[in-house]
Amino acid sequence: MPRDVIVLLGVNHKTTPLEVREKMALSGGYEQPLKDLAAIGGLKEYYLLSTCNRVEVLYTTDRPAETRKEVLELLFGRAVPPKELDRYVYQYENEDAIQHLFMVASSLDSMIVGEAQILGQLKEAYRNAAEKNTSGLILNKLLHKAFFVAKRVRTETRIGASAVSISYAAVELARKIFGQLDNKSVMLVGAGEMAELAAEHLVGNGVTSVVVVNRTLERAVNLARRFNGRAASLEELVDQLQHVDIIISSTGATGTILSKKDLKPVMRERRNRPLFFIDIAVPRDLDQDINELDNVYLYDIDDLQNVVEMNRAERDREAVKAERIVEEETLKFSSWLDSMEVTPTIVELRRMADEICRVEVEKTLGKLKHFTPKEQKSLEKMASAIVSKMLHNPVQYLKADNADHSNQRHGRINTVREIFHLNENGGKETERNP
Amino acid sequence: MSYLLFQISFLGYFLAMAAYIVYFVSQKNQVRLIARNIILAAGILHTLNIAVRYYEAGYTPITSQHETVSFFAWSIVWGYLSFRWRYTVKNFGTFVSVMTVALMFVAALASREVLPLVPALQSWWLPVHASISIIADGFLALACIGGIMYLLQEREIKKKRFGLFYSRLPSLDALDKLNHHCLSIGFPLLTLGIISGSIWAKQAWGAYWHWDPKETWSLITWFLYAALVHQRFTVGWRGRPAAIMTIIAFLAVLFTLWGVNYFLGGIHTYAS
Numbered sequence: 001m002p003r004d005v006i007v008l009l010g011v012n013h014k015t016t017p018l019e020v021r022e023k024m025a026l027s028g029g030y031e032q033p034l035k036d037l038a039a040i041g042g043l044k045e046y047y048l049l050s051t052c053n054r055v056e057v058l059y060t061t062d063r064p065a066e067t068r069k070e071v072l073e074l075l076f077g078r079a080v081p082p083k084e085l086d087r088y089v090y091q092y093e094n095e096d097a098i099q100h101l102f103m104v105a106s107s108l109d110s111m112i113v114g115e116a117q118i119l120g121q122l123k124e125a126y127r128n129a130a131e132k133n134t135s136g137l138i139l140n141k142l143l144h145k146a147f148f149v150a151k152r153v154r155t156e157t158r159i160g161a162s163a164v165s166i167s168y169a170a171v172e173l174a175r176k177i178f179g180q181l182d183n184k185s186v187m188l189v190g191a192g193e194m195a196e197l198a199a200e201h202l203v204g205n206g207v208t209s210v211v212v213v214n215r216t217l218e219r220a221v222n223l224a225r226r227f228n229g230r231a232a233s234l235e236e237l238v239d240q241l242q243h244v245d246i247i248i249s250s251t252g253a254t255g256t257i258l259s260k261k262d263l264k265p266v267m268r269e270r271r272n273r274p275l276f277f278i279d280i281a282v283p284r285d286l287d288q289d290i291n292e293l294d295n296v297y298l299y300d301i302d303d304l305q306n307v308v309e310m311n312r313a314e315r316d317r318e319a320v321k322a323e324r325i326v327e328e329e330t331l332k333f334s335s336w337l338d339s340m341e342v343t344p345t346i347v348e349l350r351r352m353a354d355e356i357c358r359v360e361v362e363k364t365l366g367k368l369k370h371f372t373p374k375e376q377k378s379l380e381k382m383a384s385a386i387v388s389k390m391l392h393n394p395v396q397y398l399k400a401d402n403a404d405h406s407n408q409r410h411g412r413i414n415t416v417r418e419i420f421h422l423n424e425n426g427g428k429e430t431e432r433n434p
Numbered sequence: 435m436s437y438l439l440f441q442i443s444f445l446g447y448f449l450a451m452a453a454y455i456v457y458f459v460s461q462k463n464q465v466r467l468i469a470r471n472i473i474l475a476a477g478i479l480h481t482l483n484i485a486v487r488y489y490e491a492g493y494t495p496i497t498s499q500h501e502t503v504s505f506f507a508w509s510i511v512w513g514y515l516s517f518r519w520r521y522t523v524k525n526f527g528t529f530v531s532v533m534t535v536a537l538m539f540v541a542a543l544a545s546r547e548v549l550p551l552v553p554a555l556q557s558w559w560l561p562v563h564a565s566i567s568i569i570a571d572g573f574l575a576l577a578c579i580g581g582i583m584y585l586l587q588e589r590e591i592k593k594k595r596f597g598l599f600y601s602r603l604p605s606l607d608a609l610d611k612l613n614h615h616c617l618s619i620g621f622p623l624l625t626l627g628i629i630s631g632s633i634w635a636k637q638a639w640g641a642y643w644h645w646d647p648k649e650t651w652s653l654i655t656w657f658l659y660a661a662l663v664h665q666r667f668t669v670g671w672r673g674r675p676a677a678i679m680t681i682i683a684f685l686a687v688l689f690t691l692w693g694v695n696y697f698l699g700g701i702h703t704y705a706s
Binding site: 173175176177178179180268270271272273274291294295297299303306307 | 587591592594596600604605606607608611669670671672673674675
């Protein structure tokens, strides 16, 4: 019996235009398609992932050639003719499939490399599959590994930092339309990490008020609290358009939530103050036609991506600059760190000696009850003078010459630490002292 | 003497335009500062030119084609510089300097002869009416330039195809504000110009209004701007329609200034 093959079929923003992705997206949830896939006998384990930028199915099978056709037919047959599908769909097997999954999980294959949303979406997709028992030993292990890889990538690289790029593009466009963003307000329709990130970025650039609109008001209220804004229900959407300037839309709605017809009276009411719509939902929330209205600007996710591309050269330059600064700061910091290593040792040394001195003085004074306060003072003074004199040379030895080779300095520090037994609790102290 | 000053200031405007174009392409701030100093110097020389000509001719030099167009260019430059003093509109200077050079070119081609003033113009209304009208035209020209810039920028943002202008032109809001500012100075001046002309007409020709082609056309122009200003204030007209209207209305200004003289004639034509 041949070994099972892991197959990954999918489309993403690189292979497929938004118009087609829109049709292919599993906007009705995972439940039904997962159930449907059970009808294909060749699939052993499988799971589905559908996001703004990709639709992917991963499965194990012993008959990869036949199942490909069946799976594609079942999932996308209604949306896109098979001939066209072959042009868009990519297929990876075994190692390639695993690698691709890890790339996706770590957001390296994302439209906005480094955005964190994909991991949540992947987990959600996996949870659905696990609940329906369509994943088994291999997929469970594989997906958990993917989560682990994503986490490692996130913690060990700065990849997440570039996720602001789409927000950056949104802010830049808003600036080109509105000039200053002070006193402008933004409305979030639906939620999602990318939308929130963009809103956050706008607020960071001067936008003063935030309105959150959501199907579930509770969610809206929670999110609004985060931005110090107001919440509103989806029914109020059109009314709310009077009061805002920038709208970020990312609902999971299958149809459009706003059309040109709705907007015309709004613009009259607004006295033609411009409106800037950012539609990052797939399928799109907003009717493309509204861009035709005067003083209304609509950008969907692909449009924003073009802006991001445009900024790439500039960002690359910025990256070089950042690296140089990091390098410079690293050098500065390490030399500072090196020079400061002597100080915590001295501090510890003094503390230890003072502690011994204090304990011994107390012990002695306990026996010498007839001592006057003045005599007690003298005794204390003597004790601490002895300690200071004793420590003088070791401290000078440590401080000897800050400029000499760090190996020698480390050697001296080490010697002192060993002689005075400072190593047991030394670590903590070194950290605390600047 | 005045002609020499005219030539030097023309050259200055030309150099400023060249520098502004270099700045437009390269976006190097140093170049912008150079361009600005040149245009300022040329503007001052141009002022001197007009003053000297006033002295030489003995009347306000806004009568012949050469004088009028030169004064028009002068008012655009100083209108621009007065804005620059208050707030900056990115790369506005490039467009303004091109327009100035074009006007100076027209002025340079026209006859520079100093003719004795016809009796109808021998009035202290001449400096008042003519200068107010031409300065109004200057601000309206700036509004038109702002409108053109608005349309260029809006096109790239709307079509989502970012070319030469997107990064170089200021925000739509800034351009729309510019339009608003220029109109709110230019339109009252235009109104004043027409009123002063009408009073002068009463004194010189006996009636406030003759339906002379120039008068008719300035009234048409006035109505175009009045409509635009009215729409702006009442229904908040702005953006593309306002920009297009500004440009159309300015074409009417140009026609009033020249077209009427060439095609329609009338008693307002002195400079033939």
